[in-house]
Amino acid sequence: MRNRDLSFWLFLSPVLICLIAVVIIPLLNGLFYSFTDWNGLSLNKFVGLDNYTKLLSDNEFMTSFWFTIKFSAAAIIVINIIGLGLALIVTQHIKSSSFLRTIFFMPNLIGGLILGFIWQFIFTKAFAAVGDAVGIEGLKGWLSTSETGFWGLVILTSWQMAGYVMLIYIAYLQSVPQELIEAAQIDGASKFQRFRTITVPLIAPAFTVSLFLTLSHSFKMYDQNLSLTNGGPYNSTEMVAMNIIKSAFTDNAMAYAQSKAVIFFVVVAAVSLVQVFYNKKREVEL
Amino acid sequence: MKKGKLFTGIFSSLFLAGAVLSGCSSSSSGGDSKDDLTLEVFQFKVEFKNQFEELAKAYEKENKGVNIKVSTVGGGNDYKQSLTTKFASGEEPAIFNIGGPTDVEQFSDRLLDLGETEASKAALEGTLDGVTVDGKVLGLPFNQEGYGFIYNKRIFEKAGIKAEELTSYDKLLEAVKTLDSKKKDLELEAVFAFPVKEKWVTGNHLSNVFLAPEFEGNVLKAYESPTVEFKNSEGLKQMVDLQNDYSVQPTTSLDYSQQVEELFSLERVAIIQQGNWIYNTVYEMDPELAEKGIGIIPIPVNGESKMPVGVPNYWAVNTKVDEKVQKEAKKFLDWMYTSDTGKQAVLEDFKFIPAYEGYDGTKIADPISQEIYKYSEAGNTIGWAFNGFPIGWNEDEFGASVQAYVSGKLSWDELVKKNMDAWKEIRSQQ
Numbered sequence: 001m002r003n004r005d006l007s008f009w010l011f012l013s014p015v016l017i018c019l020i021a022v023v024i025i026p027l028l029n030g031l032f033y034s035f036t037d038w039n040g041l042s043l044n045k046f047v048g049l050d051n052y053t054k055l056l057s058d059n060e061f062m063t064s065f066w067f068t069i070k071f072s073a074a075a076i077i078v079i080n081i082i083g084l085g086l087a088l089i090v091t092q093h094i095k096s097s098s099f100l101r102t103i104f105f106m107p108n109l110i111g112g113l114i115l116g117f118i119w120q121f122i123f124t125k126a127f128a129a130v131g132d133a134v135g136i137e138g139l140k141g142w143l144s145t146s147e148t149g150f151w152g153l154v155i156l157t158s159w160q161m162a163g164y165v166m167l168i169y170i171a172y173l174q175s176v177p178q179e180l181i182e183a184a185q186i187d188g189a190s191k192f193q194r195f196r197t198i199t200v201p202l203i204a205p206a207f208t209v210s211l212f213l214t215l216s217h218s219f220k221m222y223d224q225n226l227s228l229t230n231g232g233p234y235n236s237t238e239m240v241a242m243n244i245i246k247s248a249f250t251d252n253a254m255a256y257a258q259s260k261a262v263i264f265f266v267v268v269a270a271v272s273l274v275q276v277f278y279n280k281k282r283e284v285e286l
Numbered sequence: 287m288k289k290g291k292l293f294t295g296i297f298s299s300l301f302l303a304g305a306v307l308s309g310c311s312s313s314s315s316g317g318d319s320k321d322d323l324t325l326e327v328f329q330f331k332v333e334f335k336n337q338f339e340e341l342a343k344a345y346e347k348e349n350k351g352v353n354i355k356v357s358t359v360g361g362g363n364d365y366k367q368s369l370t371t372k373f374a375s376g377e378e379p380a381i382f383n384i385g386g387p388t389d390v391e392q393f394s395d396r397l398l399d400l401g402e403t404e405a406s407k408a409a410l411e412g413t414l415d416g417v418t419v420d421g422k423v424l425g426l427p428f429n430q431e432g433y434g435f436i437y438n439k440r441i442f443e444k445a446g447i448k449a450e451e452l453t454s455y456d457k458l459l460e461a462v463k464t465l466d467s468k469k470k471d472l473e474l475e476a477v478f479a480f481p482v483k484e485k486w487v488t489g490n491h492l493s494n495v496f497l498a499p500e501f502e503g504n505v506l507k508a509y510e511s512p513t514v515e516f517k518n519s520e521g522l523k524q525m526v527d528l529q530n531d532y533s534v535q536p537t538t539s540l541d542y543s544q545q546v547e548e549l550f551s552l553e554r555v556a557i558i559q560q561g562n563w564i565y566n567t568v569y570e571m572d573p574e575l576a577e578k579g580i581g582i583i584p585i586p587v588n589g590e591s592k593m594p595v596g597v598p599n600y601w602a603v604n605t606k607v608d609e610k611v612q613k614e615a616k617k618f619l620d621w622m623y624t625s626d627t628g629k630q631a632v633l634e635d636f637k638f639i640p641a642y643e644g645y646d647g648t649k650i651a652d653p654i655s656q657e658i659y660k661y662s663e664a665g666n667t668i669g670w671a672f673n674g675f676p677i678g679w680n681e682d683e684f685g686a687s688v689q690a691y692v693s694g695k696l697s698w699d700e701l702v703k704k705n706m707d708a709w710k711e712i713r714s715q716q
Contacts, residue, residue, distance in 0.1 A: 040370045041392070124539055144536035145693065232483050233538040234690035235682065249367045251678045252392060 027265075034259035039252050051259035060235065061260060064243040071153060071239065072218040078158045079214045080207070083165030090166070091173045101170070105163040112160070116227025119156045123148070123228075146236035149229045153237065156224055161217060165210045172206035173199070208279040212272055219268045240264050323614055324353045328369065328379035330599070331428070332360035333566065337635040344627060345618055352614060378606045380615045383599050384425050386416040386673030387509040397424040398603040403616050405623040408642040410662070413597050416505040416673055425600030426619055429638035432595040432658035432667070433491050433561030434584045438575075441465070441472050441556045449581055454589045455524055462532050465556050472556070479549040479558050480533035481540045482692055485685025487559065488526070490672045493684050495585045495594055496522040498671040505596075509674030514709045516702045521587055523698050529559065530692050538689050547571055559585065562639065562654045569652075582654050584661070593661035596670025597641055676712035683708040 034051055036043050055061060086104050090097045107115070123142040131139030142148040176199055184194050222241035225231070231238035238246075244264065248257035329338070335358045342354040357379070359368045366389070369382060373396070384390060390397065400406050401423040406414065409427055417425035435452075442449055445468050447461045465477045481487050496518045501507040516522070530537055534549060546564045549555045551571035558564075562582070569576035584591040603615045622628040623642050632638050637651035639659050647663065650656045661667055672680055684705050690696040696704070 039392070041373055042395075141536040141539070144539035230483075232485075232686075232689060233693055234686045234695065246678075246682065249370070250682070252370075 030258050031262060033255050034262050036255050038255040038258070040248075040254040047255075051256050052263070054256065055259055055263065060238075061240075061243055063236075064238045064240050067150075067237065068219060068239045071150065071221075072215060074150075074154045075157045075161075075218040076211065076214045078154055079161045079165055079218075080210055082158055082162040083210065084169050086162060086166040087169030087173055091170060101166075104166055107160050107162075108164045110160070112221075112223035113227045115156060115160055116224045119152065119159075120228050123152050143229055144233060146233060149233065149237035152228060153221075153225065156228055157218060157221065160224070161214060165214060168210050168213075169203065169206050172203040176202045204279070204283040208276055208283065211279065212276055215272055215275060216268060219264075219271075322351050322353050323611060324355055325381065325611060325614055325618060326355045326357070326379040327381040328357050328359070328372065328383075329381070330359060330365035330383050332358055333563075334636045337631065340635065341622065341628070341631045344631075345621060348621075348627075349614075349617075352618075354618070378604050380604055380607045380611045381619070382602055382604065383428070384417070384602045385599055386505055388673070388677055390417055390419060390424055393602070394419075394424075396602070396604050396606055398605045398612055398616075399423060400426055400603060400616065400619075404620045405642065408624055408644060410641055410643060412669065413641040415669070416597065417600050417602075418506075425602045426623070427597040427641035428599045428601065429597070429632075429636070430595050430641045430658070430662060431561055431563060431598050431639065432582075432593050432661065433559070434582045434593055435557050436550070436560050436564065436580055436582050436654065437557045438550070438553055438555075439579050439581055441474070441553065444472060445556075449583050452583055452586065453591045454586050455521070455528075458586055459528060462528060462557075466532055473553070474556060475549065475554045476534040477532040477556050478529045478534075479540060479545040479555040480529040480537045481542055481545040482530070482537040482689050483539055483541045484545075485681035485689070487542070487685075488688040489680035489683075489685030491561070491594070492525065492559065492585075493522065493675075493680065494670060494672040495587055495668070496525070497675075498594070498668050499587070501671045501674070503667075503669030503671055505669060505671050505674040507674070508671040512710065512713045514675075514706060516706060518587065519698070519702050525585065526688060526691070537692055551575065562652070562658055565652045565654050566637075577653070580654065582657050592666050592668045593658055594670060595658060595662050595667040596673070598670075676709055679705070679709055679712055683712075 033043075035046055035048060037045055037047050090100050090104070094100075110118075120143065127139045127142045131137065143152050180198055180202075181194055184198055189197070220241055221239060222245070225237070225239050225242050229237040231242055240260070241264075244257050244260045247253045247260065251257075327342070331338070335356075338358075339356050342356055346352055346354055359365050365383065366385075372379065373393075378396075384393060384397070399422040401421070403423075403426065405426050406423045410430075413427045413430065414423055414425075417423060437449055439449075445461075445465050447464060452458045452461055462477050465472065465474065468474075469476070497514060497516070498508070500515060500517055501511060534540060534555060545558055546560060546567050550558045550560075550564075551568045553575070565576060568580065572579075582593075584593045601619055603612055603619070605612070607615075623632065623640075624644070629640075629645060632640055633645060633649045634651065637655070639650060639655045639662070647656070647659050650659055687696055687701045687704055691698060691701050
């Protein structure tokens with residue numbers, strides 16, 4: 001334990017203090033509030049597990065949770081497929097690959113709220129205009145039904161996140177040893193076989209990281225949801241984060257919202273950790 | 287290599303420690319010089335931020351030693367969110383805004399009795415209803431606002447319709463049908479633009495027209511009522527159907543800016559259900575249309591046409607600030623609404639429909655507001671009871687279920703039942 005001397009703690013302290021002040025304390029604070037009737041201003045009494053039992057019969061919360069799960073599942077799959085696809089494209093030896101990387105990554109630089117408004121315009125105006133011109137009814141009235149709202153959100157998120165995930169895949173794809181691939185080529189493996197049996201196992205850590213990032217990102221999404229659909233129509237595209245904020249700041253049920261947030265935190269943490277644990281096992285070392 | 291690591295370590299820890307420390311110091315640097323009195327106003331109306339700050343400066347000039355610090359945080363929910371956070375973090379603005387009975391209850395221990403102020407004595411009848419508790423006046427009205435059907439005069443004229451005659455549902459329906467049949471000649475996309483996406487348009491405004499009579503138009507009665515009965519459910523349904531059927535589609539994704547800017551201001555629809563607050567937006571798009579081309583009529587209910595006029599917001603003075611500051615805050619509010627300088631600013635700069643007596647009605651800035659003030663003066667109004675509806679009911683229950691209704695996911699009877707239940711449930715939890 002030579003490491004744990006004074007200077008160890010000294011150097012650690014700035015980070016530790018920050019972490020405790022902005023993460024640990026609020027977390028415990030929130031946990032505490034979820035057992036009370038706090039309304040943001042005054043705290044009158046402890047209510048025990050009342051908030052949590054009420055939560056189980058809260059249809060709206062359950063609906064939004066279910067919606068969030070469906071959304072996350074769709075978004076994670078789409079983002080990772082597109083991300084990996086883009087990474088494969090730009091790691092081929094084509095001339096404009098670094099230019100393409102920049103372009104693909106660009107959407108990630110735009111803030112979520114703005115992105116939501118941009119896509120709102122695309123879905124309601126551009127889609128409708130194209131639909132009119134080509135005569136496809138399916139392109140009209142986007143965001144006015146819950147299905148189009150759902151896919152609108154998935155498209156928006158994929159567009160934003162795919163470039164980011166692409167970067168992670170690129171990093172791992174480039175570290176795949178060229179000689180292994182060449183050896184397989186000499187052995188007569190087809191392009192697809194080489195990809196499936198050599199590249200995929202070797203970039204398994206990239207899947208772990210990307211899945212983790214996209215999972216937590218899609219679960220916690222709020223700003224894109226707010227600006228694109230704002231939960232409409234009839235609250236059917238309302239995700240958990242939005243539901244929590246609504247009970248906290250519209251209904252002033254701060255303590256109740258806090259209990260929702262605690263449950264939400266537990267679920268997201270559990271799902272993410274299980275995913276990481278499971279995927280870690282599949283990773284191979286050279 | 288080792289040295290390099292040490293340096294990065296020291297550097298980064300210094301940097302972080304610096305960040306932490308600077309975070310602490312900024313919160314303690316709020317003090318002003320000692321003799322001056324600082325009046326902190328925390329208000330939500332973005333639209334008149336600049337004009338309000340001008341007026342505050344004029345007050346500072348007249349009253350040496352008074353500093354008015356105005357912070358503006360816009361939009362309904364955002365404002366309350368920040369206000370609650372501000373209070374929770376121990377910051378206490380001297381003057382802030384409250385919206386009605388709900389806020390009065392939530393912030394009850396912070397509201398100073400303003401019954402003694404001149405402004406509260408000058409307030410028009412009914413404008414203090416929402417903030418009077420046990421004879422104490424806990425807020426002063428900002429202004430009055432009204433809403434109804436805003437129509438395009440040119441289009442009405444061309445179609446041969448006289449707006450003032452549309453005093454019943456049947457007459458309105460007939461006019462809408464006429465407009466609809468002449469859509470091509472009039473270059474209209476549809477008769478209405480009905481923004482079902484904006485849950486406040488249906489949840490606050492439209493519902494109020496048909497539900498307020500149950501509470502005699504009184505916001506406190508609505509606030510105290512454990513149930514809502516939808517006595518005029520049929521009338522409400524007709525009006526939802528009429529606007530939805532003859533609207534630009536799809537209404538569930540039609541929003542406020544499309545309704546007002548894109549469709550109404552560009553004269554692609556003839557009628558929209560909105561209020562006097564749209565005037566500036568229309569003016570920016572088309573000054574001539576705004577000044578001469580638009581008018582407002584009430585939404586007819588049971589053959590009556592009464593304008594829904596109400597007070598959207600109130601000024602409140604915080605009991606948790608220094609007594610001297612409280613006194614100055616009251617003085618400032620009085621000055622704003624009863625002095626000549628203040629009155630002039632209220633009418634000409636803020637472009638408010640005044641909620642106080644002693645104003646010259648003809649000086650009201652825009653034709654829509656003038657029209658509303660006329661109804662108000664004649665007492666031909668119904669109150670804004672919707673500020674007393676249960677928290678979250680207006681938008682998340684009623685507004686959302688109208689979206690489901692127009693999407694065909696919910697029948698009208700189911701909608702009525704669902705909303706009656708929701709009202710009861712929210713009330714029983716309070």
